Amino acid sequence: xxxxxxxxxxxxxxxxxxxxxxxxxxxxxxxxxxxxxxxxxxxxxxxxxxxxxxxxxxxxxxxxxxxxxxxxxxxxxxxxxxxxxxxxxxxxxxxxxxxxxxxxxxxxxxxxxxxxxxxxxxxxxxxxxxxxxxxxxxxxxxxxxxxxxxxxxxxxxxxxxxxxxxxxxxxxxxxxxxxxxxxxxxxxxxxxxxxxxxxxxxxxxxxxxxxxxxxxxxxxxxxxxxxxxxxxxxxxxxxxxxxxxxxxxxxxxxxxxxxxxxxxxxxxxxxxxxxxxxxxxxxxxxxxxxxxxxxxxxxxxxxxxxxxxxxxxxxxxxxxxxxxxxxxxxxxxxxxxxxxxxxxxxxxxxxxxxxxxxxxxxxxxxxxxxxxxxxxxxxxxxxxxxxxxxxxxxxxxxxxxxxxxxxxxxxxxxxxxxxxxxxxxxxxxxxxxxxxxxxxxxxxxxxxxxxxxxxxxxxxxxxxxxxxxxxxxxxxxxxxxxxxxxxxxxxxxxxxxxxxxxxxxxxxxxxxxxxxxxxxxxxxxxxxxxxxxxxxxxxxxxxxxxxxxxxxxxxxxxxxxxxxxxxxxxxxxxxxxxxxxxxxxxxxxxxxxxxxxxxxxxxxxxxxxxxxxxxxxxxxxxxxxxxxxxxxxxxxxxxxxxxxxxxxxxxxxxxxxxxxxxxxxxxxxxxxxxxxxxxxxxxxxxxxxxxx
Numbered sequence: 001x002x003x004x005x006x007x008x009x010x011x012x013x014x015x016x017x018x019x020x021x022x023x024x025x026x027x028x029x030x031x032x033x034x035x036x037x038x039x040x041x042x043x044x045x046x047x048x049x050x051x052x053x054x055x056x057x058x059x060x061x062x063x064x065x066x067x068x069x070x071x072x073x074x075x076x077x078x079x080x081x082x083x084x085x086x087x088x089x090x091x092x093x094x095x096x097x098x099x100x101x102x103x104x105x106x107x108x109x110x111x112x113x114x115x116x117x118x119x120x121x122x123x124x125x126x127x128x129x130x131x132x133x134x135x136x137x138x139x140x141x142x143x144x145x146x147x148x149x150x151x152x153x154x155x156x157x158x159x160x161x162x163x164x165x166x167x168x169x170x171x172x173x174x175x176x177x178x179x180x181x182x183x184x185x186x187x188x189x190x191x192x193x194x195x196x197x198x199x200x201x202x203x204x205x206x207x208x209x210x211x212x213x214x215x216x217x218x219x220x221x222x223x224x225x226x227x228x229x230x231x232x233x234x235x236x237x238x239x240x241x242x243x244x245x246x247x248x249x250x251x252x253x254x255x256x257x258x259x260x261x262x263x264x265x266x267x268x269x270x271x272x273x274x275x276x277x278x279x280x281x282x283x284x285x286x287x288x289x290x291x292x293x294x295x296x297x298x299x300x301x302x303x304x305x306x307x308x309x310x311x312x313x314x315x316x317x318x319x320x321x322x323x324x325x326x327x328x329x330x331x332x333x334x335x336x337x338x339x340x341x342x343x344x345x346x347x348x349x350x351x352x353x354x355x356x357x358x359x360x361x362x363x364x365x366x367x368x369x370x371x372x373x374x375x376x377x378x379x380x381x382x383x384x385x386x387x388x389x390x391x392x393x394x395x396x397x398x399x400x401x402x403x404x405x406x407x408x409x410x411x412x413x414x415x416x417x418x419x420x421x422x423x424x425x426x427x428x429x430x431x432x433x434x435x436x437x438x439x440x441x442x443x444x445x446x447x448x449x450x451x452x453x454x455x456x457x458x459x460x461x462x463x464x465x466x467x468x469x470x471x472x473x474x475x476x477x478x479x480x481x482x483x484x485x486x487x488x489x490x491x492x493x494x495x496x497x498x499x500x501x502x503x504x505x506x507x508x509x510x511x512x513x514x515x516x517x518x519x520x521x522x523x524x525x526x527x528x529x530x531x532x533x534x535x536x537x538x539x540x541x542x543x544x545x546x547x548x549x550x551x552x553x554x555x556x557x558x559x560x561x562x563x564x565x566x567x568x569x570x571x572x573x574x575x576x577x578x579x580x581x582x583x584x585x586x587x588x589x590x591x592x593x594x595x596x597x598x599x600x601x602x603x604x605x606x607x608x609x610x611x612x613x614x615x616x617x618x619x620x621x622x623x624x625x626x627x628x629x630x631x632x633x634x635x636x637x638x639x640x641x642x643x644x645x646x647x648x649x650x651x652x653x654x655x656x657x658x659x660x661x662x663x664x665x666x667x668x669x670x671x672x673x674x675x676x677x678x679x680x681x682x683x684x685x686x687x688x689x690x691x692x
Contacts, residue, residue, distance in 0.1 A: 073224075086261075091628045091631055230645055244385075495596060
């Protein structure tokens with residue numbers, strides 16, 4: 001079977017060694033203070049923060065799962081990834097959410113809560129709860145990364161994938177602990193360069209491999225059964241393989257996830273890259289660079305999907321062999337669960353001597369190269385789309401390039417891992433340990449606690465990833481379960497009457513609800529998962545609208561139930577308890593300058609400043625639709641080129657140019673025109689354009 005060469009292992013070893021050296025060299029500088037350790041001293045240039053943001057979104061697990069949807073659907077897989085992989089919240093961070101958070105002068109999103117709600121015990125409780133939810137989110141996100149990495153390792157290496165993954169994470173944790181945010185950002189720069197070069201190379205390989213769009217469409221239909229594989233339009237329904245049926249109503253999913261991203265984006269921006277930015281202008285420029293560079297990810301994933309289509313066509317010219325092979329394996333290994341499937345296929349392919357008759361039967365059924373085919377088999381008797389990316393790397397890339405692309409994939413993993421862990425460590429040290437346990441702790445003690453927090457978060461994420469059935473399962477819970485529990489908190493930016501007790505109620509209801517849902521109702525009450533007798537009883541006793549709701553996908557139900565109860569808790573408790581101190585609200589409004597329901601506070605601001613804030617807010621609101629359209633079309637255009645759908649490209653290009661013109665007019669030419677003088681110690685600059 002196909003395997004890595006010594007040259008590939010040498011390239012990997014050189015990369016890991018260089019990463020460790022960079023991290024260790026930055027140790028002394030990072031340990032100067034917490035500000036240096038977690039935010040780089042707030043002196044890092046916007047372009048370095050932008051590259052760090054790109055690599056933070058360019059994770060290995062997400063790249064694998066998005067490639068799987070592009071493999072199944074073609075370019076339309078983008079619309080399923082409106083749920084998070086398309087990072088549509090970046091449009092909001094680019095236009096206003098990033099600069100709003102930077103203006104606080106805080107270090108973490110949890111510390112920001114005291115800036116918004118004051119120094120009372122209820123505000124401190126919000127801060128602690130926010131930090132706790134952030135830590136839970138991080139453990140879940142690491143579980144998602146680790147589960148995907150384990151699948152990747154199962155395909156690429158003849159070792160136990162759990163221990164291989166643990167080794168990669170150990171190296172990442174060492175330089176994250178040693179160098180803090182400095183090490184994260186500098187290694188992200190190295191990793192970002194590797195990733196962009198890899199994107200260009202693999203995209204060009206796929207483009208050269210496609211004779212024309214029609215020929216690719218015919219092979220894709222044969223492999224996936226999807227006759228609309230070349231389309232870039234989200235049709236109302238589309239065929240999906242077993243295990244992915246809930247995504248069949250593609251247009252509805254795209255609309256639902258777009259709404260979810262709008263809500264999520266309105267509350268985004270509390271990231272260390274924005275807290276550590278030097279100015280409002282730097283916030284915007286780093287977001288712009290992040291959006292442009294993360295766009296390279298989409299032709300890369302489309303290229304892997306294209307090469308995967310041709311690979312599967314070669315490996316399984318008769319699609320019936322897939323189901324027959326899975327039946328043989330299940331008969332011989334009846335106790336293997338979905339969570340264990342990839343590891344057992346890895347062991348079966350690399351160590352057939354352990355399986356006796358089963359290995360002989362599979363060889364007789366699948367022929368020469370049967371081990372490569374076994375690695376592609378999915379638990380649901382289909383080709384496993386989540387294994388397409390590593391399969392292409394293993395079977396279609398030449399010597400040397402394979403090692404370089406492996407470095408790019410590990411760079412994607414490590415950059416996301418280090419940024420996520422650094423942020424979580426800041427939450428624990430700043431908002432829990434120093435805030436609650438040891439307010440007088442010295443710098444050395446706080447740095448030691450940050451090291452221990454990093455280790456604890458990594459161990460928790462590893463255990464969660466090991467227990468998950470698949471990467472899609474974890475991602476759905478993070479975005480639609482735990483994520484929806486925090487959506488009510490967006491009101492803290494837009495409604496003056498939202499107070500700390502309301503945030504406590506909304507956070508507890510949403511956070512606890514998401515955790516209980518994960519533990520007790522992971523699939524919610526999906527109609528097709530209920531027993532026939534239960535469905536019959538519910539159909540006879542429940543109103544039609546509620547029965548229809550039970551037909552919705554479980555993650556939709558989780559979003560609606562957890563999100564609405566969290567919102568209700570926040571609004572009701574905010575009204576029943578006294579408002580935040582007026583002086584705190586006035587300071588927040590004067591420094592953050594948000595739009596929304598701030599009438600009583602806005603009225604107390606002097607007229608000239610109020611008018612300037614209103615002008616800035618009107619421009620920001622007008623810029624958002626253009627930013628969203630620019631981002632979506634920017635992702636579509638290179639994918640259409642890779643598959644040689646030039647007609648679709650020419651229809652998408654005018655939309656992209658129109659959105660860029662609108663973004664320039666409403667946003668870019670005014671970038672930084674109303675900064676935060678209270679934090680920058682310089683006078684407020686005049687608007688770039690008179691009257692605008």
